[in-house]
Amino acid sequence: MLQSLQQQGKDWPEIAATMQRSASATRTRFLRLRQMALRQLSPPRSRVPYTAAEDALIVKMRNGGSSWAHIAAVFPGRSVEAIMTHYHGSLRGGHHLNTKSGRTWTPDEIVEAHRLRTDVGMSYAQIADRFGRTYQSISGLFKVYGVPICEVSWRAKRWKPEEDQKLLSLRAQAVPWHIVALQLPGRSIAAARHRLSHAQQLRTRSSSPQAVLQTDTERRSDDEVGSPSLKPDP
Known part of the structure; x- marks a missing residue:
């Protein structure tokens, strides 16, 4: 009845007079009834933690x-x-809060977070949004685990001469690191950075006079051994 009278557009004094209650008590009771109705319509709250x-x-x-x-x-x-x-x-705004997610990082999440940071170049705040975690959680992850733990899988993969040449060529053109990594499938920005100095050393060694002389000598030796004699038989 209370809800019906309110829906008819009657003001609180009129409704209160009909109900033989004060306007304040009537209005308070109406709000209480509406809150109870909303709770019944809404699904029950789950106590299960968010995944x-x-x-x-x-x-x-x-x-x-x-x-x-x-x-x-x-x-x-x-x-x-x-x-x-x-x-x-x-x-x-996880990067503005000092809250913690309370969830343990899985190995797959650690590798993916590292990829987003080194290969894609995401900021801690962007990675936090991607995983639904706080800025402090991302920052703590890299402080605890660091970069090397995620680089192990790439260390066993030897660099090919073609990769070194492409790396040197791209960096000579001042191509950004994230583009360089995209041009080298399977290599992260950190791996490419680490490889650059070694590739430069290899190029310097191969272009040194001693290396050129040694290469020329080896080539002549191979020609002498592998080529038939052109002198006529006596």
Whole structure:
């Protein structure tokens, strides 16, 4: 009855007179009833912790301009209020907050974070948004694990002369490192940087007079051994 009277456009004094209650008490009761109705319509709040995938999707949708209602519709069992609270408390502007995600980094996440930092050139803040973590979490990851742990897989792969030549040529043209890495499949920016000085040393050695003389001598020796004699038989 209270809700019906309010929907008819009656003001609070009129409704209160009909209900034989004060206007203040009537209005308070109405707000309470409306809150209870909204709770019944909304899905029950879940106490299950947010997964990394959920965090990433929430950040992606919010950055894309999705409304809270739209985001909540994608997460059955999570209310608009719950998602808003989680976002503002743990995800929004992670580089401005001192909060921690509390989730342990997996090996795959560590490698991917390193790739985004070295190969793609993302900032800590951008990586934090990608993983749904805080700036401090990303910064701490690189402080604890550092770059070398993610570079091990590439160390066993020997550099080919063609790769060295391309590396030297690109850097001679002042091509940015992230473009250089893209031109060298399987090589990160850090790996290319590390290889450059060694490639320069190899080029210097190969172009030195001693190296040229040695190469020429070896070539003549091969010609003498491998070529038939042109002198006529006695």
